[in-house]
Amino acid sequence: MIVSSKVTAVFHQKPLLDYLAGRFTYQTREMWQARIEAGDVTCNGRSATPYQIVRQGDLIACDLPEPPLPDVNLDYQIVYQDEWLLGINKPGNLKVHGHGRFLQANLIYQLRHNHTPPYPEATLINRLDKHTSGVVLLARDSDTLREVQVQFAERTVAKTYLAVVHGLPSWQIQEVDQPIGRLPSAQGVYRFGVVADGKSAQTVVEVIRPFPPSHALIRLTPKTGRTHQLRVHLAALGHPIVGDSLYTLSDAEFLAQFEADGSNTSPLARQALHCAQTTIWHPHQKRPLTINAPLAKDIQTFLETIDPTFSAGEALPSPK
Incomplete structure (x- = not known):
């Protein structure tokens, strides 16, 4: 599942890892670093590194696993x-x-x-x-x-x-x-x-x-x-x-x-x-x-x- 977002002004000229860990807090900083190093994150379509500097408007894309479906009753x-x-x-x-x-x-x-x-x-x-x-x-x-x-x-x-x-x-x-x-x-x-x-x-x-x-x-x-x-x-x-x-x-x-x-x-x-x-x-x-x-x-x-x-x-x- 590809999830993408654009860098906002508050993260302009900050490291990519700071952006991901600061904006998407459902994963820890260590988890985001591991994903970047595994090649799951791109910046403007190119491979990224944890400490590369991002700018306002950069397109960040992350390849994340599909979340498990919640336990619901689909027997309608x-x-x-x-x-x-x-x-x-x-x-x-x-x-x-x-x-x-x-x-x-x-x-x-x-x-x-x-x-x-x-x-x-x-x-x-x-x-x-x-x-x-x-x-x-x-x-x-x-x-x-x-x-x-x-x-x-x-x-x-x-x-x-x-x-x-x-x-x-x-x-x-x-x-x-x-x-x-x-x-x-x-x-x-x-x-x-x-x-x-x-x-x-x-x-x-x-x-x-x-x-x-x-x-x-x-x-x-x-x-x-x-x-x-x-x-x-x-x-x-x-x-x-x-x-x-x-x-x-x-x-x-x-x-x-x-x-x-x-x-x-x-x-x-x-x-x-x-x-x-x-x-x-x-x-x-x-x-x-x-x-x-x-x-x-x-x-x-x-x-x-x-x-x-x-x-x-x-x-x-x-x-x-």
């Missing part, structure tokens, strides 16, 4: 497609788009470049967090992208989520109407919460099935689309999502709760939140289009360890 499924749209069931632990180490290890790159056949025109309409599984919509042309994104902006898209929560709710169904805003950051981590001056947020919350002694499967229908809305509302109800590192119990409390359950299973490696159904107005076929995503395998397995009689079919939303 196409659950709907036509000539205008794609519907994907995204697994947990997969970003929808990439940067840095995740330049290739993301949904959009895989669809455009590695899928058979590829979908080079695929463009994200909506997004899910890396650790949320379920329905992701993609457009195959710019007109479709624009028209469906308008539906999301105008809140005419209906979505249903499933979540596994801590605790056994005392209610069957309720609508949460609590404003959400950003909380003060802690060690650079931004969280959201119920705050008096936050933005209006509403979620319908329904218990599908309790899993005694201390879990429940929940259906969520958001009426608004605030950041972390479902996670914040469930935490505010006293029933945070299993595996949610931002809004759930501490790691020690989390593990202690599993030990109290008498279960030998480990907590999920991500938050147990899944977008099970999305309904839009198809801009070309002029009809409602409902896309379903079967419950993610890791969540299903987690529930089966609590109650082996559980069937994923119990969690399916009602057909639209």
Whole structure:
């Protein structure tokens, strides 16, 4: 993998080694020196030495090994497609788009470049967090992208989520109407919460099935689309999502709760939140289009360890 850069003014008339070690700190000075001496670095297309003087505008090229792909789950499924749209069931632990180490290890790159056949025109309409599984919509042309994104902006898209929560709710169904805003950051981590001056947020919350002694499967229908809305509302109800590192119990409390359950299973490696159904107005076929995503395998397995009689079919939303 060839990586190139131009020398900036601050490194003008400095040794090449100073430039590389000072600007690209992901490798030590000794590592950069070894690469130069191995012939992996050129300056303006010519072999370079560690202490040759570089000037502003010089083109430095480095032949670096391909970085290993991050450990992600690429087992996505196409659950709907036509000539205008794609519907994907995204697994947990997969970003929808990439940067840095995740330049290739993301949904959009895989669809455009590695899928058979590829979908080079695929463009994200909506997004899910890396650790949320379920329905992701993609457009195959710019007109479709624009028209469906308008539906999301105008809140005419209906979505249903499933979540596994801590605790056994005392209610069957309720609508949460609590404003959400950003909380003060802690060690650079931004969280959201119920705050008096936050933005209006509403979620319908329904218990599908309790899993005694201390879990429940929940259906969520958001009426608004605030950041972390479902996670914040469930935490505010006293029933945070299993595996949610931002809004759930501490790691020690989390593990202690599993030990109290008498279960030998480990907590999920991500938050147990899944977008099970999305309904839009198809801009070309002029009809409602409902896309379903079967419950993610890791969540299903987690529930089966609590109650082996559980069937994923119990969690399916009602057909639209």
